[in-house]
Amino acid sequence: MRAWQITRLGQPEDALELVESPDRAPAAGEVAVRVAAAALGFPDLLLCRGEYHDKPELPFTIGGEAAGTVVEVGPDVDGVDVGDRVIVTAGETVGGALADRLVVPVDRILPAPDGMPLEQAAAFFVAYQTSYMALLRRAGLRSGETVLVHGASGGIGSAAVQLGKAVGARVIAVAGGRAKTEVCRGLGADEVVDHREEDFVAAVKNLTDGRGADVIYDSVGGDVFDRSRRCIAVEGRLLVVGFAGGTIPQFAVNHALLKNYSVVGFRTRPFRDDPVYVREVHDALCEFHSRGLVSPLVDTVDFDGVPKAVRRLGERTVVGRVVVQIPDS
Template sequence: MKAWRVHETGEPREAMRLEEVPDPVPGPGEVLVRVRAANVNFPDALLCRGQYQIRPEPPFTPGVEMCGQILELGPGVTGLQPGARVIAPVTPPRGAFAELVVVPAATVLPAPDALDDAEAAALHIGYQTGWFGLHRRAALSAGETLLVHAASGGVGSAAVQLGKAAGATVIGVVGGKEKAAVAAELGCDIVVDRRSEDFVAVVKEATGGRGADVVYDPVGGDAYTRSTKCVAFEGRIVVVGFTSGTIPTPALNHALVKNYSILGLHWGLYNTHDPAAIHHCHEQLTRLAAESRIKPLVTERLPLAEAAAAVQRVADGTTTGRLVVSPA
């Protein structure tokens, strides 16, 4: 089969190589899946650079989530059928940027009927992260104000849709006119172009000086620091990631004086500590998709041969929505 592999870490366009490798064989408790679509995530770039929290030994294949069709069940697997259309996270060294992949049967979920392969591939990590961040960690309520950074990106766009589905007023922060248009189409009530506007002033004006009840921050750096200036009394800042490349140092005295919470969200830990919650979340997301209240924004559908270029573009921050590659 064909698979992208990283032999030496570096920038994705240089580190990733498309190679012929042996077909994988499912072991006990595993399933073999033919990849129909693989979503490109920022962690794929971090894996290539050797900067992700998981650092597999080379050679490894990037690609951390996919939609595919079950081909074969490993020993001891029950409750699944060959031919079923499924989604699953994928943990390198085995990655989704390949024609075939083996994944633990316990991590496989049914692909929502309301979504096509590319949309389903983009549902899992980003929307689960958004759902856990907004509902489990921040307890977002209808009528509250949600501030979403990088609102037109893959992670941010999921949070925008989930925030609207929860009945929140959503303020999206983006960089540039093209991204502002995308955020507006996603349903943001207010869009702030950080290149020409001060989102702190906009949030305060929109909320009568009260501030945002929940801040969803996959960016870090200055986005986090300035968010502390417009978070409401008893507000919650959900720290999702650091695409800016800068990990902020919270001023805990400021959190004390203003009475807000700083919440970390590492979605992957739920697979270990509360896998039942993953299944519950998927049921909620499937329902929302069936009701047309959420739908992953897939802006480009690319052949497998363009995976390295796609990962590089996501790393460079030049994309909106989701880029999805397909071996077919």
């Protein structure tokens, strides 16, 4: 097995090392998966630097999700066969997913959506489960409402745009630069705001006749959060999804009182412990895919180019999710 591991903390080119180790056979309740592709995310960059809230013991493999084909099934496994196309969801029982072969508990795999290439399936779990649970469960987004999506050309942002449209909401996408705003239009956003060219607060107020957005999907934090409070509708929901901008905001709660809006925190970890709900969400997302409503936006890179790809995550040059294509060794 070959895997990209963080062996020391630092910048990606210094921290990451391609490590080889012997393959092992799956034990009871496990399956072995030949990995075709694995997805990277901003947390992988933070893990390299030692800046993520989780601090795994060195060395450890990066990558939060992967997709591939089952090549071996251990004892006491039902409902999974050799040759099945699956998504691997990394976690404490798996470690990272950026390896050419993984042996995982059977409860850490999900069926890949029918007809979806494995390069896209590798980017399906984290982004779409995150956006589905945040928008539909935590924020209660409804058909006819307006949702504002920050970082709309990124991995979870692009998923949020597609899911907003899938449930019948009006989607206002915010991104930086012509190339990224064109991507947002291609995703189906009703309105697109280039934050490099105009103030998104004024744009949202203008597009909503002064009412503001019912739901704001904020994975950036910092000043973006602060300014978003100025264009949220009465009884709106401001979703705190992450802090990709690097700054954790604070705010005076009297502003929420005056405008009757909610600040809604969201993290997927509590939901990941409920496999029944995770599978329910997965099945709903697969149905959206079968109807042509969602399709992961991926930026593929070669297996040897992982350190450079992780560095790019911090340079804000990535569109969609970075997916590493893994050759058969």
